[in-house]
Amino acid sequence: MPDKGKARQTLPKGALLSKPKEFQAVYQNGKRLRGKEFSLIFMPNGLNTNRLGISVHGVKRAVARNRIKRIIREFYRLNRQFISPSSDIVIAVRKDFPPDSPQEVGRAVRPLLRNLPLA
RNA sequence: AGGAGUGGGCGCAUGAUCGCGCUGGCGCAGGUCGCCGGUGAGGAAAGUCCGGACUCCGCAGGGCAGGAUGGUUCGUAACGCGAACCGGGGGCGACCCCGGGAAAGUGCCACAGAAAACAGACCGCCCCGGUUUUCCGGGGUAAGGGUGAAACGGCGAGGUAAGAGCUCACCGCUUUCAUGGUGACAUGAAAGGCACGGCAAACCCCAUCCGGAGUAAGACCAAAUAGGAAAGCGUUUGAGGGCUGCCCGCCCGAGGCUUUCGGGUAGGUUGCAAGAGGUGCCGGGUGACCGGCAUCCCAGAUAAAUGAUCAUGGCCCCGCAAGGGGUACAGAAUUCGGCUUAUAGCCCACUCCUUUUU
């Protein structure tokens, strides 16, 4: 868990992918890690920060959809410093993934991150 | 006490820490910046079922189609919404549900039944003739039987060979008149003498209303590609286009239009939030609602902000207790008025029924 207070855990808009082009670039050139309920796609971006993109598919109710995004974003905010810099990451969530807290996301993501080659 | 009806309201609160959008101010190293403050989802934001505002389409016009609504009168910017009333139906009741026209026409009414729609007669009933344990023929009749969702006024009396609105009383129906009401309609009187089955959420008729698109409307700035290729049509005797779908009619119209292929851009600003606005008081109206005064400013995102963690406290459920669990439906996207649908747990007001006690 993050050591409190040292680094500020901010999450400005620039740290989120927002253009279709950016998403397409990650989808086409990135590496995929498949999990049970979501996929994790990443690629180097040439910047000195990492960026996050969230894709939720198949969840129809807006409340549930937004909640998934917010929780994933919160998880990313808290753990951003541990993710290798200068890379774009897209988390593509499939249908039956109803996380209730950032910790749950962490538990689900960590096994995949372990395989991430930090090169 | 229990059950029920109608109308209305709330729909977690407070604090701390870390974050996010918009915004005011200040600072500088002038941007992926920092600090201080303000503000930030709903009663349905939902479904997109109606009606408006706004914007563009060049709102000339006429006709035909097409769609919607459907007791009356009000309310409203408008409505398919709301209010009050009228008529019919349901409920012991509070109360709830339904609503043009079937004597303009067309069509449909399966099965059963004699007959299903300007009537007709299977079994009956009665009379006459023949024959005579019985049955046959002719005529009258529609009260009774049976079928069906529905059977040609209902019920009683008179009357008759048996019967029948054949006659009469009451009820219903139709027509006319009178009175009351803005009106739907109500009440009363007279006459007619039974003619008029149901279905228009079947076609249809009648009345009223409706131009088309939609904020990705539309306006501005910036960037980029290209003045491309093929086919067809046509240049005043007019291709093609616009005016809603069609017709009439009108208008525009020349190195142009249509189709296909190929190529490019899809970034920013605005629209974009002070509104048929909210709250309070007063006044008018049975009511929906309207008027006046005061006061408040109340989200503006764009792969789309309103979140996470912790604590304390409400409320509900389980449990003797310690304690444990739960806290719905659901997320703004130009905007407003309705409708419809979803919704844990509650609260308030008025009313009805049953039972008990006094």
Add this chain to the structure above:
RNA sequence: CGGGAUGUAGCGCAGUCUGGUAGCGCACUUGAAUGGGGUUCAAGGGGCCGGAGGUUCGAAUCCUCUCAUCCCGA
């Protein structure tokens, strides 16, 4: 934001406009034929027509609301 289509047997579809009996193919079950299987032939079972109300004597069909799935346009 706007416009449309479809839900019927395990699967794919008719029937809906014009209301009264839900039918076709594949699959399934049983029997026949074969030494056995396939093919073939014969017979049979299986549906409260996506859900809830309403209109009608009667609704898969007509009307209203609602739930899914799919497809267009800007």
